[in-house]
Amino acid sequence: MPRPTDASAALFERARAVTPGGVNSPVRAFNAVGGTPRFIRSAAGAWLTDADGNEYVDLICSWGPMLLGHAHPEVQARVAEAVARGTSYGTPTEPEVELAEEIVARTPVERVRFVSSGTEATMSAIRLARGFTGRDIVVKFAGCYHGHVDSLLASAGSGLATFAVPGTPGVPVSSTELTLVLPYNDRAAVDKVFAEYPDRIACLITEAAPGNMGVVPPEPGFNAFLSETCTRHGALFVSDEVMTGFRASKLGQWGLDGAVEGWRPDLMTFGKVMGGGFPAAAFGGRADVMSRLVPEGPVYQAGTLSGNPIATTAGLATLRLATDEVYDHIGVAADTIKTAVSDALSEAGVAHVVQATGTMFSVFFAEGQVRDFESASRTDASAYAAFFHAMLDAGVYLPPSAYEAWFLSAAHDDRAVQTVLDALPDAARAAAAAQA
Known part of the structure; x- marks a missing residue:
């Protein structure tokens, strides 16, 4: 009943x-x-x-x-201690440094910046890729979801598939006309699009292992192929691990293929597990790419609650206990x-x-x-x-x-x-x- x-x-x-x-x-x-x-x-x-x-x-x-499960006592204790010290300062804090060090130690990224959501992480990574390369086209795969960024809401997986939305109302054509959508796991389609736009592709972004159309693993060597193709054509390879990061394995999806096959993304995005249940996310990558962000470089990105001390405390406790x-x-x-x-x-x-x-x-x-x-x-x-x-x-x-x-x-x-x-x-x- x-x-x-x-x-x-x-x-x-x-x-x-x-x-x-x-x-x-x-x-x-x-x-x-x-x-x-x-x-x-x-x-x-x-x-x-x-x-x-x-x-x-x-x-x-x-x-x-x-x-770790809900209301894990050690995570709860660390969060309670952090809350007692205040919930937001608008200044740098030690927990954000410690969490950044933990992420850098576990993944191939050399520098990381915190934001408040997976959507914000992918949006920032795309802006950075365009700023770094001086190019404008973004390549993505049908069924891969990278948050509700205007330019990426095309064949975006779970939400749109579930509700059968015929397009993306509210998103102007100008926001998506520089986004090219390919079938996932299709190497020939990737080769073709890079041949057609050899000097205009800023980046290719993919879920490291798609989970927003259901779990669809990359075929053996597919992520390595994407990384190599981007490098050959001067584009950046953005691996979205908002879902898989520290969840698919201790090193995320990259630990299941990149660490084994010896390739590294140029940029990665993280979320979910690294926030320990709080609204937190991050993007990171090669030091030379990340150095293009303000205040070191010209690509603007900011956030009032980025690196929030409660969220970073919860994320750090979660990763250390994982x-x-x-x-x-x-x-x-x-x-x-x-x-x-x-x-x-x-x-x-x-x-x-x-x-x-x-x-x-x-x-x-x-x-x-x-x-x-x-x-x-x-x-x-x-x-x-x-x-x-x-x-x-x-x-x-x-x-x-x-x-x-x-x-x-x-x-x-x-x-x-x-x-x-x-x-x-x-x-x-x-x-x-x-x-x-």
Whole structure:
């Protein structure tokens, strides 16, 4: 039986009167799956508690940041100490220096600058790439999402795919006419666009491993190919690790391919995990490129809350606590759930494929491998909606969209994992009924 959602329904009604759609980020509205969005009152470890007192195993982890689980006591303690000293100074602080040092130590970037959101990070990286190269064209891939920057809202993955928006209302043609969109994992398309615009491409930006059309890993050597192609043509390679950074692995997606294959992006963007659940993000890269930013260089970028002492304290605590054992634990739990999901869907006769990169994964209700946005778009959204609600009724909170990644944390213990496993057979049957 569905659980009571009276309090959530009442809050949603109030929210719709004062907020567009009743939410502050579109996917939260449940438009893609139907029903009433759950208003969460609190969270601890692997569990969410909604306004009606219902508990759910959390498989979105705030869309990635909660690597250690919710309300981790050591992170909470560091944040409480920081809050007691004040919440914002508008000056340099020690925590931002320490967090920058931690990011530089873990990744191939030589310098880093903090901002407040992933959108701001990618926007700033693109401006810097244009300022550094003196060129104007940006190349991106269909299905890769880089925030709601005007110039990048073209075939942008989750949000637009979920809501089937036919274009980008509110964005003038002049903002996107210098953005070229290619099919993901298509080397021939990359070669062709660089041949057509050999001296005009400022940068190519890609999610290091796309997660906003569901998890679509780069084919072996693809990121290395992109890096080499950009270098050969004098463009910058921008690797967007807002989602995968410190989440796919301890070194992010770069740790799974770049560190192995020996290539480095020119610029990278980070967010989510590095903010420890607070609004924080960053972009970084080669020292000579980053030195073009003010106050060293002419490319302008600024932010009142950039490097906020509370956010940087939370991010630093999270990264320092994210040991090899944490990633091993998440990997084992993710593998257990991935196998069980596939087994349950196979038993119910539901066409599907499970794809992963590091600890991140997603389930496509579609036939065959998903390698780009076109194949991701073939997923059966109706079957996913039925699956989602059956899991929700059983106390498991999945992404309310068929085009998203699933995330676990170090707090997903045997009880949490078993709750997911117990819910799967009925949910798979619900998906099969929706396909019939």
